Amino acid sequence: MPKKKRQQQLLQIIEDNPFVTDRELTRQLKVSIQTIRLDRMELGIPELRERMKQMAEHSYDQVRSLPVDEVIGDIVDLQLDKSGISIFEIREEHVFSRNGIARGHYVFAQANSLAVAVIDAEIALTASADIRFVRMIRLGEKCISKAYVRSLAGRRGKAEVDVFTYVGEEMVFQGHFVVYRSVSEEYSEGVSRSADRH
């Protein structure tokens, strides 16, 4: 078997089982352990322990950053009860591996998070939404959402927010959200239960 092909196989084996030792690789590829190690060197694949360490650190980072993740997208501009802008880049974890197209609920989540953030209230909850996926969004595209508060019914009650999401000049998503604003006391009662807290 040529060197290139072996290295491709090695890459594949490690990809679908990163917990494999060099010793196990020698058995699968029928070459010496030194060859395995030279191959790993050339391919820039770290040793088993380093791979596990990186995975552990990665997952630890994710766990740590989860609370931050409660709002999808970075809010870069916010004028309470008026408008807001958030940026969200479509990464690997947001797309279908099959075709690299963004999962709808991430696009929805960015808009939803922004619609709620823009409302100046102790508690804001999405009550309903009317949304449209104008075109599909691909891996790596940077989504810029702009929210505009259209109406406010007093200090409590319904607020209406329109959100438009763009990739460059192109609009890719639009949504009309009805958001309840309330103070904590109302929280366990009728009205504010009809909602989705953010």
Added chain:
Amino acid sequence: MPKKKRQQQLLQIIEDNPFVTDRELTRQLKVSIQTIRLDRMELGIPELRERMKQMAEHSYDQVRSLPVDEVIGDIVDLQLDKSGISIFEIREEHVFSRNGIARGHYVFAQANSLAVAVIDAEIALTASADIRFVRMIRLGEKCISKAYVRSLAGRRGKAEVDVFTYVGEEMVFQGHFVVYRSVSEEYSEGVSRSADRH
């Protein structure tokens, strides 16, 4: 410092930094490395490498189950172009840690996934949706979504699907979805681009 207190501290240190070595622990706790190791023994804390391995395996399991996760919820019944039922249990990772209430986009995703799955077509894409969060959903609740196909415009074009999500007898979410059904050729053209692939 008494032994018990030291062991409590050791537990704490490792909890908020699982990547600490025994050597680093000796510096922080001012005892010999043997004492650290005896303490770890008594507390049942594995060595650094074992801790990292466990974290890596845990996160890998999660990554592995991601493709399955492309459809949110388990589809338990499906009559193509007619109706479908899916079950989705709200777990830790689906709620806001702050208050244990399900994030809206998971609830949306279950309904969306089902609405698309119920359509008998090579490619089905959500074009738009009109949704309502009837009441908030809490950690541990089991969401049962029922989808009904309301109209079908020929073998291609729009289909309308209504989805109702229940927790027990209570309706918690409802949505009206417009889904495009198409074959691959149309995929890169006008109509089918206005959508969100599932």
Added chain:
DNA sequence: TACATATTAGTACCAGGTTCTAAATTTTGA
């Protein structure tokens, strides 16, 4: 004081490597 508990020290050993030198084998180019 004697006994128990806790702590420290030290040695041998392990997995799963890296790093380095060197030999053997295979491939390739002229």
Added chain:
DNA sequence: TCAAAATTTAGAACCTGGTACTAATATGTA
């Protein structure tokens, strides 16, 4: 066809972050 180059294999020394075990030395405490 034959030598140079590339590839593969072998082996020894060393590394980290430990475990396992024995033994000596505090430190209480009854």
